[in-house]
Amino acid sequence: xxxxxxxxxxxxxxxxxxxxxxxxxxxxxxxxxxxxxxxxxxxxxxxxxxxxxxxxxxxxxxxxxxxxxxxxxxxxxxxxxxxxxxxxxxxxxxxxxxxxxxxxxxxxxxxxxxxxxxxxxxxxxxxxxxxxxxxxxxxxxxxxxxxxxxxxxxxxxxxxxxxxxxxxxxxxxxxxxxxxxxxxxxxxxxxxxxxxxxxxxxxxxxxxxxxxxxxxxxxxxxxxxxxxxxxxxxxxxxxxxxxxxxxxxxxxxxxxxxxxxxxxxxxxxxxxxxxxxxxxxxxxxxxxxxxxxxxxxxxxxxxxx
Amino acid sequence: xxxxxxxxxxxxxxxxxxxxxxxxxxxxxxxxxxxxxxxxxxxxxxxxxxxxxxxxxxxxxxxxxxxxxxxxxxxxxxxxxxxxxxxxxxxxxxxxxxxxxxxxxxxxxxxxxxxxxxxxxxxxxxxxxxxxxxxxxxxxxxxxxxxxxxxxxxxxxxxxxxxxxxxxxxxxxxxxxxxxxxxxxxxxxxxxxxxxxxxxxxxxxxxxxxxxxxxxxxxxxxxxxxxxxxxxxxxxxxxxxxxxxxxxxxxxxxxxxxxxxxxxxxxxxxxxxxxxxxxxxxxxxxxxxxxxxxxxxxxxxxxxxxxxxxxxxxxxxxxxxxxxxxxxxxxxxxxxxxxxxxxxxxxxxxxxxxxxxx
Numbered sequence: 001x002x003x004x005x006x007x008x009x010x011x012x013x014x015x016x017x018x019x020x021x022x023x024x025x026x027x028x029x030x031x032x033x034x035x036x037x038x039x040x041x042x043x044x045x046x047x048x049x050x051x052x053x054x055x056x057x058x059x060x061x062x063x064x065x066x067x068x069x070x071x072x073x074x075x076x077x078x079x080x081x082x083x084x085x086x087x088x089x090x091x092x093x094x095x096x097x098x099x100x101x102x103x104x105x106x107x108x109x110x111x112x113x114x115x116x117x118x119x120x121x122x123x124x125x126x127x128x129x130x131x132x133x134x135x136x137x138x139x140x141x142x143x144x145x146x147x148x149x150x151x152x153x154x155x156x157x158x159x160x161x162x163x164x165x166x167x168x169x170x171x172x173x174x175x176x177x178x179x180x181x182x183x184x185x186x187x188x189x190x191x192x193x194x195x196x197x198x199x200x201x202x203x204x205x206x207x208x209x210x211x212x213x214x215x216x217x218x219x220x221x222x223x224x225x226x227x228x229x230x231x232x233x234x235x236x237x238x239x240x241x242x243x244x245x246x247x248x249x250x251x252x253x254x255x256x257x258x259x260x261x262x263x264x265x266x267x268x269x270x271x272x273x274x275x276x277x278x279x280x281x282x283x284x285x286x287x288x289x290x291x292x293x294x295x296x297x298x299x300x301x302x303x304x305x
Numbered sequence: 306x307x308x309x310x311x312x313x314x315x316x317x318x319x320x321x322x323x324x325x326x327x328x329x330x331x332x333x334x335x336x337x338x339x340x341x342x343x344x345x346x347x348x349x350x351x352x353x354x355x356x357x358x359x360x361x362x363x364x365x366x367x368x369x370x371x372x373x374x375x376x377x378x379x380x381x382x383x384x385x386x387x388x389x390x391x392x393x394x395x396x397x398x399x400x401x402x403x404x405x406x407x408x409x410x411x412x413x414x415x416x417x418x419x420x421x422x423x424x425x426x427x428x429x430x431x432x433x434x435x436x437x438x439x440x441x442x443x444x445x446x447x448x449x450x451x452x453x454x455x456x457x458x459x460x461x462x463x464x465x466x467x468x469x470x471x472x473x474x475x476x477x478x479x480x481x482x483x484x485x486x487x488x489x490x491x492x493x494x495x496x497x498x499x500x501x502x503x504x505x506x507x508x509x510x511x512x513x514x515x516x517x518x519x520x521x522x523x524x525x526x527x528x529x530x531x532x533x534x535x536x537x538x539x540x541x542x543x544x545x546x547x548x549x550x551x552x553x554x555x556x557x558x559x560x561x562x563x564x565x566x567x568x569x570x571x572x573x574x575x576x577x578x579x580x581x582x583x584x585x586x587x588x589x590x591x592x593x594x595x596x597x598x599x600x601x602x603x604x605x606x607x608x609x610x611x612x613x614x615x616x617x618x619x620x621x622x623x624x625x626x627x628x629x630x631x632x633x634x635x636x637x638x639x640x641x642x643x644x645x646x647x648x649x650x651x652x653x654x655x656x657x658x659x660x661x662x663x
Contacts, residue, residue, distance in 0.1 A: 046447040092634065100637070101446035102362055106591065107633045109364075109584060113626030121619070230580065234458065237451055276462050279455040286452050287440035 016146040018263045024152045024221065026259025027159035028054075031214035032236025033243065033251040034166065035207040041183040041246050042203035045104045049088070049112035050211060051233025052119075056081045057212025058224030059119060062128040070133065078212040084115075085208025089201045112229065119226040129223045130216065137220070151220050158217045162210055163252060169206075179203065183246075231275055238282040244292030254293065309516050312599060313509060320505045324498065336501045337492070338613040342606055343504035344566035345586075347511055349605040350598055351558025352586050354515055357596030358524065359551040360531035361442060362450050364583050365457030369556040371578030372433060373426045373563030375464055378476040378573050380422035383469075384408075386415040406480065419482040423564045427557060434556035435549070442548045454580065461578040475574030482568035490568045500569065507565065508602070511558060515598055527551065531596070581622055585612075588629045595638060 032050055039047045061077035068076060088111055099107075132139075135150040142148075170176040181189040182199040190196050215224065222228070239258050243250030258278055265277045285292070327333045352366050385403060388394040394415075397403045402421050408414040417425075441452045464470040471477075481491030488503060489496060518524055529537040530544050538544045567573040576582070589608055593601030608625075611617060617624045 046451070048450075092630065096634070102450075103633050103637050105362070105447060105450045106587065106629055110588075110626045110629035110633065113581070113584065113622055114630070117620070117623040117626065234451075234455065241448075241451075270466060273462060273466055276459050279459050282455050283440075283452055286444055286448055290444065290448055 013145050018267070019260060020146060020148055020152060022260030022263030023256060024155050024218075024259070025262060026256040027156050028214055028218050028222075028232070028255075029235045029239045029258055030252045030255025031159055031162065031210055032232050033239035033255060034163065034248045035211045035214075036236055036240040037246050037248045037251060038166075038203050038207040038210070040240075042179060042200050043093070044101075045093070045108065046237070046245075047204075047207065048105065048108040048233065049115060049229075050207065050236060051229030051231070052112050052115040053081055053085065053208045053211030053229075054215035054218075054232050055119065055224060055226065055229035056084060056115065056208075057215030058130070058219035058228075059123055059128065059215075059226070060212075061216040062130055062219065062224065063123070065130055070130070073130075074213075074216045077216055078209055081208045081212035081215075082205045085204040086201055089204035093204075094197060094201065112233070116227055116229065123226055125226065127223045127225045128219070130220045132220050133217075149221070155217050155221065158213065162213055163248070166206070166210065166248070175202070234275075234282070235278045238278050238285070241282060241285055241290070242293055247292070250292065257293075309520070313513060313516070316512070316599075316602070317505075317509060320502070320509075324501060333497060335614070336497050338610055340497075340501045340504045340569060341566060341613055342609040343501075343508050344562045344569065345609045346508050346602055346605040347565070348559040348562040349586055349589050349593075349601050349609075350508070350512055350515055351555035351562075353590045353593065353595075353598055353601035354518070354558075355551050355555040356587065356590050357594070357598075357601070358519060358527045358531065359548055360527075360534075361548055361552065362587065363453045363552070363555070364450055364580070364587065365453040365455075365460070366555070366559045366586050367578050367580070367582035368457040368460030369430055369434065369559035370563035370566075370582070371460055371464065371573070371575075372430050373560030374567035374573040374577060375470055375476065375563075376426035376429055377419065377422045377564040378479045378567045379470060380417040380425060381419050381479055381568075382416060382476055384414050384416065386413050389413075389415055416480075419480065419568060420484075423482070423561075426560055426564050430556050430560035431553055434553040438549045438552040438556075442545065442552055454583075457578070457580055457583050461575060461580065464575045464578065471574075473575060475572055477572035479567055479571050479573070482565065490565055492569050492571050504565070504569070512598065512602060519598065523547065523550075581625075584629070585622075585625045588625045588632075591632045592628055 032054060035050045035053060036046060039045055039050075057077050059077075060080050061074050064073035064076045092107055092111060093104075096103075132149070132151050133154045137149070140147040140149050141153070168176075170180055178189070178194045179199050179202060181192065181194060182196050186196050189199075235258065239251055239254045242258060243252075243254035258281065261281070262274060262277050265274060269277070323339065324336065327335050327339075348366060348370055352363065355361055355363055385394065386405075389398075394403065398405070398415070402418055403415055404418050405413055405415045437456055441449065441456070444452055464475070465472060481489040481493070483489050484503070488499075490500060490503065492500075519527075526537070526542045526547050529540065529542055530547055534544055563573070563577070589605050590601050592608070593599075593604040608628075612621055612624075
C-alpha cells in the first residue's frame with residue numbers, strides 16, 4: 001500500500017494524505033483508461049489485455065534494472081512492451097475482417113490470459129518492485145504538514161507529461177492527425193491515402209507504451225506481480241466509462257474521481273472490499289448513464305457497443 | 306422429437322460405457338473427476354443456453370456457482386447448537402429442517418438440512434440473478450461483458466473478505482446431500498459408482514429440460530432474438546423478459562452445480578468464484594459450438610476431465626486461453642457447429658449412395 005507517513009496532527013492532515021493517495025492511484029487509472037481509449041478510438045475494440053501492458057512494463061523494467069541503469073531499464077521495458085503490442089495487433093487483430101464485438105472481447109480476453117500465464121512461467125509468483133526513482137521508501141517531502149513520498153510526485157509528473165505528450169501527438173503531428181482521421185471515418189481516411197491498417201497497429205503500440213510507462217513509474221509504490229494487470233484493467237475500464245469511452249481528457253478527471261473515492265472508502269469499509277468499490281461504481285454507471293459522466297447520450301447511442 | 310431422445314439415449318450409453326471401461330481397466334478412481342466433471346457440465350449447458358441461444362455473454366457465471374456452493378456450505382456447517390434450547394429451534398429440529406450430527410471433537414453439531422440449504426441457495430441465486438440481470442441485460446457487447454465480469458469479481462471478493470465464509474481457506478467438512486432415501490451426494494469412495502451415475506443422471510435430466518426448451522415456443526423466440534433483437538421485438542416477442550428468464554435459468558443451473566459439487570467435494574474455496582473459472586466456462590461453450598448443447602456437453606466432458614486429472618499441468622489456464630483465441634480466430638461459430646453433425650451425416654450417407662449408383 002501507499003507509503004504514507006502518518007502525521008500525529010489533527011484530521012485535516014489525514015484528509016490530505018488520503019487525497020494524495022487518491023490522486024496517485026487516480027493517475028494510474030487514468031493512464032490505463034487512456035490506453036483503452038487509444039485503441040477504442042482506432043478500432044472500436046475494448047482491449048481486455050490493457051492491464052497486462054502495465055504489468056509487462058513493470059515486470060520487464062524490474063528485470064532489466066538488474067543489469068541496466070534505471071532510466072535505460074524503463075526505456076527498454078517500454079520498447080519491449082511496445083513490440084508486444086505490435087505483435088498482438090499483427091498476429092491476432094489485423095487480418096480479421098469486421099469481427100463482431102463478442103468475438104473481439106473473447107480474443108482479447110484470451111490474449112490477456114496468455115500474457116499473464118507467460119509472465120507466470122517467466123517470473124513466477126514473486127512480488128517485485130523497482131527502487132524509488134529518487135530518495136528511498138522511507139524518505140518523504142513535507143508539504144505543509146502533509147508527507148508525500150517523492151515517488152508520488154514522479155507518478156503524477158510522468159502521468160501528466162504522458163497525457164500532454166499524447167495530446168500534442170494527436171493534435172500537432174501529422175501521424176497523430178492521420179490516426180484521428182482514421183477513427184473519425186476509416187473509409188474517408190483511406191481515400192485520402194492513409195494506411196488505416198498501420199494506424200491500428202500504431203494505436204496498439206502507443207497504448208502499450210503508455211501502459212508500460214505507467215507500470216514502470218508506479219511499481220515502486222504498488223509493486224508488481226504476474227497477475228496485477230487484471231484489477232488495473234477493470235479500474236481503467238471503469239474510468240474510461242466514467243469519462244465517456246474514447247474521451248481521454250475526461251478520463252483524467254474520472255481517474256481522479258475514482259482514485260479519491262476509493263482512497264476515502266477505506267475510512268468506511270474494510271480494505272478487502274476496496275476493489276469492490278470501483279466495480280460497484282462501474283456497474284452503477286453502466287446501468288444509469290453508460291455514456292459516461294461527461295459524455296453525451298446521443299453520441300453514445302451511435303456507437304456500437 | 307425421436308432424434309432428440311435418441312441423442313439422450315446415446316449419451317446415456319456413453320456414460321455407462323465409460324463407467325464399464327473404468328471398471329474393467331481397474332481405474333475406477335477416474336470416476337471421481339468424472340463426477341466432478343458432471344457437475345461442471347450442469348453449469349456449462351445452462352451457460353450454453355444463455356450464450357448460444359439467447360446470445361448474451363456472461364463472464365460471471367462462476368459467481369453464481371459460488372453463491373450456490375457457499376450458501377449451501379455455510380448453512381450445512383454453521384453450528385446452531387447454541388440455539389438448541391429455543392422453542393423455534395426445537396420445532397425446526399422436530400420438523401427435520403435442522404439436523405444434528407457429532408462433530409470431530411465428539412460434541413454435537415446442529416445444522417440446517419442440506420435440502421433446505423439447497424432451496425435457500427437457489428432462492429438467493431434467483432433473487433440476485435433477477436436483480437443483476439434486469440439492468441445488466443440492457444447492455445450489449447463490451448459493456449455486457451465488463452458488467453458480468455465486474456459482478457463475478459465482486460462475488461469473488463466477498464468470500465475472500467468475509468471471515469465466516471472462511472476467507473482464503475473456504476469452507477470444509479460439508480456433509481453429504483441426501484437427495485432421497487438411500488441416494489446421497491457424497492465423495493465417500495464406497496459411493497463412487499452410484500454418485501457417478503447420480504451426477505450424470507442429473508446432467509441428462511437438465512439436458513432433457515433444455516432440449517425441450519430449445520424446441521419450444523421459448524426456444525424459437527430466443528432464436529429470433531439472437532438473430533435480430535429489434536426485429537424479434539417488432540414481432541411482439543418480449544425480448545427483455547426472455548433474455549432475463551434465460552439468464553436466471555442459467556444462473557440456477559450454475560448455482561445447483563455449485564451446491565452439488567460442494568457436497569460432493571465436502572467443501573468449497575474462493576478459487577471456484579474466480580474470473581478464470583468464468584472464462585473457462587465460456588471457452589468450453591465456445592469450443593462446443595455456441596448454440597449447440599450437445600457440443601458444449603461433450604467438450605465439457607472432455608476438457609473438464611482432462612483439466613481435473615491434471616493433464617494440462619501448470620499450463621491449465623494457458624490451454625483454455627489458447628482455446629478461446631484459436632476458436633474465435635478460426636471458427637467463431639464454434640468447432641462443433643450446430644449443423645456439423647447433419648453435414649457429416651449427409652456426407653457419410655451420400656458416399657455409399659454414390660458407390661451403389663453405377
